[in-house]
Amino acid sequence: MNSPAAPTGQRILAGILFMCAAGMLFPVMSGFAKFLGADYNSLQISWARAFGHIVFMLMFFVPRFGVRMLRTRRPGTQLARSALLFASNASSFLALVFIPLAKSASITNMAPLLVLPLAWAMLGERTSVRGLTAVIVGFVGVLIVIQPGSELFHWASVLPLLSAACYALYQVLTRRIAGIESxxxxxxxxxxxxxxxxxxxxxxxxxxxxxxxDIFFFCSLGVLGGMGHYFVARALAYAPANIVAPFQYMQLIGSVIVGYLFFGDFPNLWGWIGAAIIVAAGLYTGWLQTRK
Structure with missing residues (x-):
């Protein structure tokens, strides 16, 4: 039996905390994927992340909820979500072969900003002109991180942006079925x-x-990713996407820590400036939506 619904404020706080927890799990998963990317194909790494996710979730949830949890009333939407998440992970893992973890995470963190126009178009969660302006400002931050046209630019820097777009669509579809599917x-x-x-x-x-x-890293991808995306689904069940999405920026902090501890990478000045602009734009949009 489900527990009574918590007051709105408590539910929103719970959604924020779940999103922050997801943001701390994903950098560790990405660090393991970067280690593996030196010796293994990114498609194999992406498969291990996805298949391990399914195995872990079945072991974790079926004893608690039974096989009824495998029934879906929105199979088409679920398959679309799954395809988007795979595309997001595959492009992100491929990028990690060539660029530092923190740089990839900075660009990928454009996803919460992309949720705003997508949630408006697909869910009717309206936003303001100031919110859309923040999306543009965030994209300027991405350009500062990527530095197109400079000698520091790497073609793989475009992949995290593709990952962010796919992940933003994934989040919006997750929000669409949050009241229908558990x-x-x-x-x-x-x-x-x-x-x-x-x-x-x-x-x-x-x-x-x-x-x-390597075996440990391959197995851990599914566990970390599975728990992370369960936390995302739980967060979006508690609160609107435009409120909880900006709190994914915890992932940037975790990525800097993991990148430095695992690989000795540390963002340069322009990386910090670009990341700060992206985070500021995201937090501003979150403040706008919460205030409204």
């Missing part, structure tokens, strides 16, 4: 395309893990 059901289905669809491609890119460390 967070547990959405968490399971979010990796169906990557977990099972990739079996068609896997034989062509497979490389057997050759160390215990």
């Amino acid at each position: 967070p547990e059901t959405s968490a399971i289905y979010s990796s169906v395309v990557g977990g099972f669809g990739m079996f068609l491609v896997l034989p062509f890119v497979w490389k057997t893990p050759h160390t215990v460390r």
Whole structure:
């Protein structure tokens, strides 16, 4: 039996806390993926993340909720969510082969800003001109991080932006079915395309893990990603996307820490400036929506 609904303020706070927790799990997952990217194809890494996600979620949720949680009333939307999440992960993991973790995370953090116009168009969650202006300002921050036309520019810097766009669409679709599907059901289905669809491609890119460390990293991807996206689904069930989305910026802090501890990478001045602009724009949009 479900517990009584908490007061609105408490539910929004719970949604924010769940989103912050997800933002701390994802950098560790990305760090493990970057380690693996040196020796393994990014499609194999993406498959391991998706398939491990499904296995972990089945072990974690089925004993508690039973097989009824596998029933979905929106199969088309769930498959679309899953395809978007796989595309987001695959492009992000490929980018990590070439660029530092913090840089990738800075660009990917454009996703909460992209949620605003998408939520307006697809969910009717209206925003203001100031909110849309913040989206443009955030994109300026992305350009500062990428530095197109400079000698520091790398083509792979475009991949996190693609990842952000796919992830923003994923979040909006998650919000669309949040009142129809349980967070547990959405968490399971979010990796169906990557977990099972990739079996068609896997034989062509497979490389057997050759160390215990690599096996541990491959297995951890699904656990960390599964819990992270369950937290996202739970956050979006508690509060509107335009309120909780900006709190994903905890992921940027975690990415700087993981990137420095794991790889000795530290953002340069322009990286910090661009990231600060992106975060400021995102927090401003969150403040606008909360104030409204």
